[in-house]
Amino acid sequence: MEATRTTCPYCGVGCGVLARPDGTVAGDPEHPANFGRLCSKGAALGETIDLPGRLLYPEVGGKRASWDAALDAVAEGFSRALRQGGPDSTALYVSGQLLTEDYYAANKFAKGFLGTANIDSNSRLCMASSVAAHRRAFGEDIVPAVYADLEQADLVTLVGSNLAWCHPVLHQRLMAAKAARPQMRIVVVDPRVTATCAGADLHLPLAPGSDVALFAAVLARCADAGFAAPGMEDALAVARGIDPGLTGLAPDAIATFCDWFARTEKSVTLWSQGVNQSGAGTDKANAIINCHILTERIGKPGASPFSITGQPNAMGGREVGALANTLAAHLDWSVPAEVAALRDAWGAPNLAMGPGLKAVDLFRALGAGTIGALWVMATNPAVSLPDGDGVRAALKRAPFLVVSDCTRESDTVDAAHVRLPALGWGEKDGTVTNSERVISRQRAFLPRGGEARPDWWAVAQVAKRLGFGEAFAWDGPAAIFREHAALTALVPESRRAFDISGLAEISDADYAAMPPTRWPVASRGAPGERLAPAARFIPTPYRGLAQPGAPLTLLTGRLRDQWHMMTRTGPLPRLMAQAPEPELTLHPDDAAGIADGALVRLGNAQGSAVLRARLDAGQRRGSCFAPMHWTARFCVGARVNAAVLPVVDPISGQPELKGAAVAITRY
Ligand code: SF4
Structure with missing residues (x-):
């Protein structure tokens, strides 16, 4: 076989x-x-592969229906909302689990034809702060580095990243490089001792949310060492005004790190959700990038800032503009010629003319009754968003909710008026782009489950029923990919980093056989490697946690062997064995009489969850850690995001998922 x-x-x-x-x-x-x-x-x-609880047939009003009946119901629901409330009373909430072709179809449908930018992705919870930081520093959402840079660097700094658990194969590559070149230094910047610290030369357990203060110290040290660059004055003045003591780190540890950074030419700083999921996430990422601008270490072998993000389609949604504040192909809403070019390319009758509601605001609007029709694809916001109880209530009150998913068992699917069965992994066919700009094919190797169909197909069928069929007349994912690739040529060459126009004429056969391909793939020249964009300094004033940690600051994150809401990984005993139940990790000094293994309730006025306490001296005093994964399907009452306030970064809109103020009581 x-x-x-x-x-x-x-x-x-x-x-x-x-x-x-x-x-x-x-x-x-x-x-x-x-x-x-x-x-x-x-x-x-x-x-x-045999996912239990598959959604195998369309359902309308909780009863099995034909695809025609279900699609008619979706079209009627969205028509009604358009008639009653206009374009902005409709919305889509999509996912980094989608293939790029599905993402593209959903974004085109919303922004070009419904006429609303109220389409956001669960990627808002993942990398929106890095996207905003890239756009501020580079003028475009550019990740300059590639994975090989980690292997070539002499200093790798991991900020807010438990790479060993969250990006394990990349961590394996890093450890292999360190074994081959023991002189390579690895620094972990994280409030808690994680599995990643085992391979580190230095662990900096900084106070939650204080990253800007640490990188302000690095910037100042580099300037003192003689580095200088045009435009650095404002950012440096702001950095010099920030007290490194805000990090809570020992002065000699800060000095050691600053010295290592200033002296090491081949230096990669990799960051992840500990930076992004913050009320100051964009400033944190820019504070890191500032240090690389000053030392001219961007997009060089072994020297670059590097944002590593979470989902399989780490960049596809960013490429097609499926965030509420972005346009397809990195086109710029503030440039009328680019907006007009997109309108013409799509033949869009009703192109949205500005940003829409980002995730947290979108569900607030749903709760407030201003969204008349919402289509959710491949995500479970009732568990993953902050204020989980509020989101769940909003979904239940939604006038018209469509959910496309491959599972029948999720809080969000439960609330839907129309359920559309989506293809699962192994059944889908399309592309994804990973964290180093490599476009890879996800290919089908299994028969479709039940009556499940591609998400792009469902979108096209609804668009056809609303009278837009001509613009959605694709015969397969290759046709969508060609259209997506062609759009990238609309961006002026002077600021076009995301360029896959060289793939705009790809044949069906070449698309089927396409090997992993890193962009840019311009119509002229070979596929790209590193990117070295012109960059500008961004002053990053210090802002602490938006939810001050009294008495404890809750940090949330992933486990090694679980994925998101455990739909696929949870039923497998072998994976569940790593952590059979949700645990809350506490420093023994914060336990206040709570014994290791006792059941505890963590919470605040917002909400609460029940977990088993695990005392661990590696947890920073004053903070606690809980995994984000558990739904009622696997453990009732352990949804930790119920206790997280819907506080967001004012620039990126990314929620502060690491920083809720909680109290712990015996259960
Ligand atoms: Fe690779 Fe998948 Fe493991 Fe991520 S989860 S490191 S993509 S094998």
């Missing part, structure tokens, strides 16, 4: 997988992300 070359559906490393219908999987030795490696989740993919 021949193996199909496809891509792992979990994290943004984007590992290549060789998969067979009998469930045999192996790492793809030819894929440039993993060269044959897989982590525990990826290696178990074959055991998760």
Whole structure:
């Protein structure tokens, strides 16, 4: 039985997988992300093919329906909302689990034809702060680095990243490089001792939310060491005004790190959700990038800032503009010629003319009754967004809710008026882009489950019923990809980094066989490697946590062997064995009489969750940690986001998921 070359559906490393219908999987030795490696989740993919609780047939009003009846109902629901409330009373909430072609179709439908920019992605919870920081520093959402830079660097600083658990294959590559070159230094900047610290030369357990103060100290130290660059004055003046003591770190530890950074030419600073999921996430990312601008370490071998993000389609949604504040192909809303070019390319009758509601505001609007029709795809906001109880109530009150998913068992699916069965991994066909700009194919190697169909197809069918069929007349994902690639040529060459116009004429056969391909892929020249964009300094004043930590600051995050809401990983005993139940990690000094293993309630006026206490001296005093994964399907009452306030970064709109003020009581 021949193996199909496809891509792992979990994290943004984007590992290549060789998969067979009998469930045999192996790492793809030819894929440039993993060269044959897989982590525990990826290696178990074959055991998760028979997903329990699949949504296999369309449902309307809780009853099985034909696709025609379900699509008619969706079209009627959106028509009604358009008639009664206009374009902005409609909305879509999509996901980094979608393939780029599905993402593209949803974004075109909303922004070009419904006429609303009220389409946001659960990627808002993942990398919106980095996108905003890139746009401020580089003028475009550009990730300059590639994975090989981690192997070539002499100093790798991991900020707010438990790389060993959250991007395991990348961590394996880093550890292999460190074994080959022990002189390479690794620094982990994280309030708690994580698995990643085991391979580090220095751990800086800074106070939650204080990253800007640390990188202000680095910027000042680099300037003192003689680095200088045009335009640095304002950012440097702001940095010099910030007290490094805000980090809570020992002065000699800060000095050591600053010295290492200033002296090491080949330096990569990688950051993830500890930076992004913050009320000051954009400033934190810009504070890091500032240090790389000053030392001219951007997009060079072994020297770059590097944002690593979470989902399998780490960049696809950013490329097609499926965030409420972005346009397709990195086109710029503030440039009328670019907006007009997109309108003409799409033949869009009603192009949205400015940003729409970002995730938290979108669900606030749903709760307030100003959204008449919402379509959710491949995500469970009732669990993943802050104020989980408020989101759940808003979904229940929604006048018209459509959910496309491959599972029947989610809080969001439960609330839907129309349920559309989506294809699962192994059934879908399209592309994803990983954290180093590599576009890979996800290929089907399994028969479709029940009556499940592609998400792009469902969008096109609804668009047709609303009278827009001509613009959605694709015969498959290759046609969508060509249209998406062609749009990238609309961006003026002077500021066009995301360029895949060289793939705009790709044939169906070449699309089917497309190897992993890193952008840019311009119509002229070979596929790109590193990018070295012109950059500008952004002053980053210090702002602490928006939800001050009294008495404890709750940090949330991933476990090594679970993925998001556990739909695929939770039913597998082998993966569940790593952490059979949700635990709250506390420093023993914060336990206040609570014994290791006792059940505790964590919470505040917003909401609460019940978990088992685990006392660990590696947890920073004054903070606690809980995994984000648990839904009622696997453990009732352990949804920690119920206790997280819907506070967002004012620039990126990304929620502060690491920073809720909670109290702990015995249960
Ligand atoms: Fe999948 Fe990420 Fe593991 Fe690679 S590192 S196998 S992409 S979960």
